[in-house]
Amino acid sequence: MKDILDAIQSGTATSADFAALPLPESYRAVTVHKDETEMFAGMPTRDKDPRKSLHVDEVPLPELGPGEALVAVMASSVNYNSVWTSIFEPLSTFGFLERYGKLSPLTKRHDLPYHIIGSDLAGVVLRTGPGVNAWKPGDEVVAHCLSVELESPDGHDDTMLDPEQRIWGFETNFGGLAEIALVKSNQLMPKPDHLSWEEAAAPGLVNSTAYRQLVSRNGAQMKQGDNVLIWGASGGLGSYATQFALAGGATPICVVSSPQKAEICRKMGAELIIDRNAEDYRFWKDENTQDPKEWKRFGKRIRELTGGEDVDIVFEHPGRETFGASVYVTRKGGTIVTCASTSGYMHQYDNRYLWMSLKRIVGSHFANYREAYEANRLIAKGKIHPTLSKVYSLEDTGQAAYDVHRNLHQGKVGVLCLAPEEGLGVRDHELRAKHIDAINRFRNV
Ligand SMILES: C/C=C/C(=O)SCCNC(=O)CCNC(=O)[C@H](O)C(C)(C)COP(=O)(O)OP(=O)(O)OC[C@H]1O[C@@H](n2cnc3c(N)ncnc32)[C@H](O)[C@@H]1OP(=O)(O)O
Numbered sequence: 001m002k003d004i005l006d007a008i009q010s011g012t013a014t015s016a017d018f019a020a021l022p023l024p025e026s027y028r029a030v031t032v033h034k035d036e037t038e039m040f041a042g043m044p045t046r047d048k049d050p051r052k053s054l055h056v057d058e059v060p061l062p063e064l065g066p067g068e069a070l071v072a073v074m075a076s077s078v079n080y081n082s083v084w085t086s087i088f089e090p091l092s093t094f095g096f097l098e099r100y101g102k103l104s105p106l107t108k109r110h111d112l113p114y115h116i117i118g119s120d121l122a123g124v125v126l127r128t129g130p131g132v133n134a135w136k137p138g139d140e141v142v143a144h145c146l147s148v149e150l151e152s153p154d155g156h157d158d159t160m161l162d163p164e165q166r167i168w169g170f171e172t173n174f175g176g177l178a179e180i181a182l183v184k185s186n187q188l189m190p191k192p193d194h195l196s197w198e199e200a201a202a203p204g205l206v207n208s209t210a211y212r213q214l215v216s217r218n219g220a221q222m223k224q225g226d227n228v229l230i231w232g233a234s235g236g237l238g239s240y241a242t243q244f245a246l247a248g249g250a251t252p253i254c255v256v257s258s259p260q261k262a263e264i265c266r267k268m269g270a271e272l273i274i275d276r277n278a279e280d281y282r283f284w285k286d287e288n289t290q291d292p293k294e295w296k297r298f299g300k301r302i303r304e305l306t307g308g309e310d311v312d313i314v315f316e317h318p319g320r321e322t323f324g325a326s327v328y329v330t331r332k333g334g335t336i337v338t339c340a341s342t343s344g345y346m347h348q349y350d351n352r353y354l355w356m357s358l359k360r361i362v363g364s365h366f367a368n369y370r371e372a373y374e375a376n377r378l379i380a381k382g383k384i385h386p387t388l389s390k391v392y393s394l395e396d397t398g399q400a401a402y403d404v405h406r407n408l409h410q411g412k413v414g415v416l417c418l419a420p421e422e423g424l425g426v427r428d429h430e431l432r433a434k435h436i437d438a439i440n441r442f443r444n445v
């Protein structure tokens with residue numbers, strides 16, 4: 001592993017040098033264990049502690065298959081899907097691995113008693129399998145997390161519709177929170193040259209998701225002038241949605257839960273901000289009953305901020321807690337676009353406000369390769385910036401996931417894998433200097 005790191009850091013190693021480097025038989029990786037899936041049984045979600053379920057293990061290097069690449073991972077990031085895996089909710093991810101393992105002898109590799117998690121990486125290609133022509137050893141890359149087989153016609157218009165669509169490092173094994181990762185080569189994209197490894201690894205999953213959800217024709221198709229209500233506007237998804245709204249000439253209405261988070265949104269350029277904590281919205285009277293008066297109070301606040309207008313698009317992901325309010329405050333003909341249900345997936349809303357006002361609910365999930373590529377291109381051009389706040393070591397991934405689970409973090413949380421320290425891997429210092437304030441906007445807040 002030391003030789004690999006030395007080659008990456010030398011700045012002079014050629015593709016042939018990388019191809020000639022011997023690969024280790026094993027590497028360190030963040031895992032959950034199959035024999036621990038019941039460890040939190042009966043506990044409330046909030047009390048399930050990722051620090052107890054996430055391990056750093058020495059694992060064997062997987063065999064490289066056709067169309068795949070082994071990547072030396074310099075840095076990764078924590079996504080909420082890793083929190084779900086670590087608390088075994090809404091179900092254990094070992095079921096996904098078992099199902100994938102039934103597809104073919106090659107996919108059987110994924111069905112193991114441990115799950116190496118992580119759906120982001122920035123690093124360097126070490127080896128490519130047969131049939132890979134677009135990438136070679138030594139290429140500096142980031143990886144998006146869409147894994148598809150594309151053997152069915154269903155996925156050939158939009159690859160997210162492939163019946164064998166999976167999220168790498170969540171529904172497949174050999175994820176990015178590790179020193180080495182196994183990906184399909186069509187997950188690879190160029191690493192943005194002006195960013196460090198950990199900055200480059202931070203946007204991937206959430207940036208691509210927000211891009212499809214908000215901008216793409218497969219999502220809400222946001223346009224100039226739209227009012228966009230963004231829940232969790234300084235969080236993982238929201239910090240990119242806010243940037244897309246601003247860059248696309250829309251007006252974000254940012255919902256956050258503290259003055260610090262409101263300040264971050266202001267620093268991104270947002271002007272219309274709602275602190276849901278300070279204004280104490282209680283959309284639910286009790287576990288089963290919502291309070292439409294509170295939806296209306298929330299809608300009035302939005303109208304106050306916009307000068308009387310309602311929102312064209314709601315960027316939804318909190319789910320059960322907010323969904324009724326989201327449907328209510330959307331303007332006639334507007335769109336509620338949802339990609340998650342953090343607070344619960346059994347939503348309730350008043351359907352009269354949906355049909356009578358011709359609103360649409362759009363389901364969105366990650367992004368196809370083209371969408372992920374376009375989202376990464378915006379990062380590489382310095383038009384959208386990473387929202388990295390804090391960086392942990394691989395050993396402390398459990399703590400990092402705990403912070404995200406408890407909503408103690410801002411923006412994105414990074415993890416150093418092979419990178420010995422922060423700040424390495426920057427190739428384009430001129431572009432970096434131009435955007436340095438925006439790149440550091442979320443750091444240490
Ligand atoms: C990029 C980052 C993303 C995120 O962070 S997202 C947040 C994290 N992700 C999650 O929380 C999602 C976790 N996933 C899940 O909870 C489950 O993954 C799903 C609920 C989405 C699906 O569960 P499943 O068990 O796969 O689906 P079923 O439909 O309940 O069961 C499958 C069986 O049901 C059959 N079936 C499917 N549709 C129908 C139908 N319309 N009529 C009759 N049967 C149907 C299938 O064929 C199959 O059958 P057979 O078990 O025999 O193979």
Ligand SMILES: NC(=O)C1=CN([C@@H]2O[C@H](COP(=O)(O)OP(=O)(O)OC[C@H]3O[C@@H](n4cnc5c(N)ncnc54)[C@H](OP(=O)(O)O)[C@@H]3O)[C@@H](O)[C@H]2O)C=CC1
Pocket residue numbers: 079080081084205206209231232233234235236237238255256257258261276317318321322339340341342343364365366367404407411
């Ligand atoms: N389908 C897909 O492709 C994807 C789905 N997801 C899912 O989206 C969800 C959010 O992910 P991500 O943005 O990375 O997570 P983060 O935790 O980084 O951000 C979410 C933000 O949402 C806000 N929030 C949380 N709970 C509530 C609530 N009950 N009511 C209102 N606001 C709330 C919080 O902001 P504040 O406290 O400031 O209001 C929080 O910071 C997760 O469930 C994740 O699994 C994520 C990426 C892709």
